[in-house]
Amino acid sequence: MALDLSYNKYADVTLDEKERLFDEVKADLRYHHALYGCYECGICVAACPSARFYDFSPRVIAQAAAREDADLIYTLMNDSVWDCSQCFSCDRCPRHNSPGMLITIMREVAVNNGLQTARKALEGYGRIIYKIMSTGTQVSPDMLQPNAFPDWGGHVHEISENLDIWRRALPPETLHTTETGWAVDDKTIIELYLIWHMTGVMNMIEEIDSGLHMILVDVMEEKLEEAGYDLSF
Amino acid sequence: MIHLPVISAKDREFHLPDEPPTEDHHEALEELEREGEIIIQRIPEPYIEVQTKFGRTKKIPVQKTWHHKSCGQCGHIPGYSTSIFWLNRQLGLDYLDPKDQTSCTAWNYYASATSNPAAQAAVAIRNFAAAFETGYFPIIHCGTSFGHYKEVRQSLIHYPELRKQVRDIMAKLGKKLVIPEEIVHYSEWVYALRDRIAERQVVDMSHITATVHPACHYHKLIEEDAIYTPEIYGAQRTAVITGVLQKLGINVADYSTWFDCCGFGFRHILVSRDFSRSFAVQRKIEVMMEEAHPDLTVTHDTGCVTTLDQSQFAGKAHGKKVGLPVLADSQVAALAMGAHPYKVLQMHWHNTDNKPFLEKLGLDPEQKWREFEEAVAKLKDGSKKYLTWEDTD
Ligand code: SF4
Ligand code: SF4
Numbered sequence: 001m002a003l004d005l006s007y008n009k010y011a012d013v014t015l016d017e018k019e020r021l022f023d024e025v026k027a028d029l030r031y032h033h034a035l036y037g038c039y040e041c042g043i044c045v046a047a048c049p050s051a052r053f054y055d056f057s058p059r060v061i062a063q064a065a066a067r068e069d070a071d072l073i074y075t076l077m078n079d080s081v082w083d084c085s086q087c088f089s090c091d092r093c094p095r096h097n098s099p100g101m102l103i104t105i106m107r108e109v110a111v112n113n114g115l116q117t118a119r120k121a122l123e124g125y126g127r128i129i130y131k132i133m134s135t136g137t138q139v140s141p142d143m144l145q146p147n148a149f150p151d152w153g154g155h156v157h158e159i160s161e162n163l164d165i166w167r168r169a170l171p172p173e174t175l176h177t178t179e180t181g182w183a184v185d186d187k188t189i190i191e192l193y194l195i196w197h198m199t200g201v202m203n204m205i206e207e208i209d210s211g212l213h214m215i216l217v218d219v220m221e222e223k224l225e226e227a228g229y230d231l232s233f
Numbered sequence: 234m235i236h237l238p239v240i241s242a243k244d245r246e247f248h249l250p251d252e253p254p255t256e257d258h259h260e261a262l263e264e265l266e267r268e269g270e271i272i273i274q275r276i277p278e279p280y281i282e283v284q285t286k287f288g289r290t291k292k293i294p295v296q297k298t299w300h301h302k303s304c305g306q307c308g309h310i311p312g313y314s315t316s317i318f319w320l321n322r323q324l325g326l327d328y329l330d331p332k333d334q335t336s337c338t339a340w341n342y343y344a345s346a347t348s349n350p351a352a353q354a355a356v357a358i359r360n361f362a363a364a365f366e367t368g369y370f371p372i373i374h375c376g377t378s379f380g381h382y383k384e385v386r387q388s389l390i391h392y393p394e395l396r397k398q399v400r401d402i403m404a405k406l407g408k409k410l411v412i413p414e415e416i417v418h419y420s421e422w423v424y425a426l427r428d429r430i431a432e433r434q435v436v437d438m439s440h441i442t443a444t445v446h447p448a449c450h451y452h453k454l455i456e457e458d459a460i461y462t463p464e465i466y467g468a469q470r471t472a473v474i475t476g477v478l479q480k481l482g483i484n485v486a487d488y489s490t491w492f493d494c495c496g497f498g499f500r501h502i503l504v505s506r507d508f509s510r511s512f513a514v515q516r517k518i519e520v521m522m523e524e525a526h527p528d529l530t531v532t533h534d535t536g537c538v539t540t541l542d543q544s545q546f547a548g549k550a551h552g553k554k555v556g557l558p559v560l561a562d563s564q565v566a567a568l569a570m571g572a573h574p575y576k577v578l579q580m581h582w583h584n585t586d587n588k589p590f591l592e593k594l595g596l597d598p599e600q601k602w603r604e605f606e607e608a609v610a611k612l613k614d615g616s617k618k619y620l621t622w623e624d625t626d
Binding site: 028029030033047049050052053054082085086087088089091092104107108110111118121122123124125128129132133136137138139140141143144149151152153155158159165166167168169170171172173174175176180181182183184185187188189191192194195196198199200201204205208 | 302303304305306307308309311314315318319330331332333334335336338340341342343344345346347348349350351352355356359363380388391392394395398402405406449450453454456492493494496497498499500501503504506508510511512516543546547576577579581582584605608609612613618619620621622624625
């Protein structure tokens with residue numbers, strides 16, 4: 001789909017609001033290591049996988065940020081950043097920029113502010129966030145279900161049919177699990193939950209998906225209370 | 234006609250600049266340790282010294298390694314990690330496969346941005362501190378964990394406020410802010426040990442042609458930590474994978490999209506796979522097959538094996554030129570040393586037909602599969618709960 005970069009595309013959002021969000025991007029401690037200006041040379045675009053299959057350009061994003069164009073940054077934050085593959089091929093920028101890092105920051109600001117486009121980009125993704133935040137491993141063997149990966153062919157069906165046995169056939173004893181990538185200690189999971197709470201990640205989840213937040217809080221509270229923690233700190 | 238002077242071969246050698254263009258993380262870490270801000274976990278002896286992109290020396294631990302596992306490897310391509318452990322066992326090296334380890338959570342971070350630098354750094358340092366407490370040195374299985382942990386290290390070096398935040402969190406967990414002397418990827422360990430692996434090679438691979446796909450987060454993200462050597466690609470491309478394959482006698486063939494990523498995309502592989510499939514098939518697999526005619530392609534990361542392998546099914550449905558087996562370097566090294574293709578390499582978790590490749594190596598895939606099924610029958614009839622390393626011999 002062609003990217004519409006016309007001025008004031010999001011006319012219903014005030015320039016003040018767009019500037020507030022851009023200021024949030026710039027306030028990130030990594031911002032000044034992600035952008036040192038832009039030659040507009042296009043080297044990042046030449047290296048960029050997403051630019052080959054989408055109407056997407058790291059150059060446009062670096063330019064908009066370097067020119068302090070809050071209006072364009074707002075459009076890109078909504079319509080473009082989720083196309084990025086986060087491969088960091090663009091780190092070969094001759095000006096030592098990291099457009100990929102700039103995009104990471106823009107995505108974080110979009111999530112923190114609950115932008116509708118961020119919610120849409122993450123539709124269908126909630127189960128992954130649930131898995132990583134609640135179990136400490138992101139993909140699990142039991143995710144290999146034919147309906148989740150129809151484009152991977154019949155072999156996914158074969159794995160899901162044999163899952164329990166094939167997992168028990170793995171020689172490392174940490175890998176006999178089906179619901180997590182490997183066996184993670186309870187104590188380790190508790191420490192991970194504490195990290196999510198102490199660093200504001202739970203608030204980010206609440207902003208983007210309140211239903212998921214409720215489920216996660218339930219799961220975590222029970223384990224944390226069992227381990228003798230209250231969440232008042 | 235313009236006469237161009239002929240330059241002697243000696244003069245045409247590539248020379249690194251005297252001063253590396255990037256800062257030396259070793260010095261920065263040492264200074265922070267002197268100031269009492271962090272603890273450095275040092276590489277245990279014995280170690281092997283290798284050279285990185287800008288000519289610095291990196292120490293690779295030989296043993297006493299703490300295996301930081303990968304979600305995608307353990308979850309969906311478990312023969313990847315099993316082969317790493319098998320190599321350690323065959324070489325008689327001490328290692329630890331911990332349960333006190335979480336994912337680096339960076340796959341989720343790069344996919345959804347539902348995290349932040351403090352959380353990411355705290356997850357990393359919690360794992361590093363857990364390794365430090367055991368006395369074993371972390372070795373990172375996933376390319377993204379490797380790249381991300383280098384990013385975390387860089388952030389912790391540069392941002393005192395982040396250090397303070399992470400130190401306070403660690404104090405609440407009863408842990409210290411520990412940073413390893415080097416962030417070591419498992420493929421660097423395979424590379425460093427390639428002579429020992431080749432000494433034990435029992436399967437001839439000299440008639441095999443392979444292409445190599447290097448992982449973006451290995452050699453592009455904080456590029457200076459990746460291994461380079463003048464003997465391989467004249468130090469213009471990373472030497473990992475290629476150095477191992479060449480040592481095993483495999484012909485590594487070049488192709489024009491070597492630098493391209495695999496198409497994984499983090500969020501794309503999960504919720505926007507049309508992009509991943511198209512990229513993997515059209516920019517990587519088809520190009521490799523048309524230009525290099527390989528028997529297999531070899532890579533060293535979770536996402537790359539997954540994307541390059543799984544995408545070929547849809548490619549076939551679209552009549553694309555596909556059918557190229559995809560393995561990790563650890564699997565190829567184990568196979569060369571005689572590991573079982575199903576009990577150790579777990580090749581049945583891979584998608585693209587790899588039987589012709591096994592046959593070309595003189596192995597009988599049907600017979601090997603029967604051996605695996607016989608072992609598994611004991612699990613089915615209840616006479617055994619699990620297969621163990623003894624069953625792989
Ligand atoms: S490579 Fe760097 S300088 Fe060139 S266009 Fe991209 S961001 Fe700008
Ligand atoms: S990180 Fe994003 S912008 Fe940069 S090369 Fe990769 S896909 Fe393109």
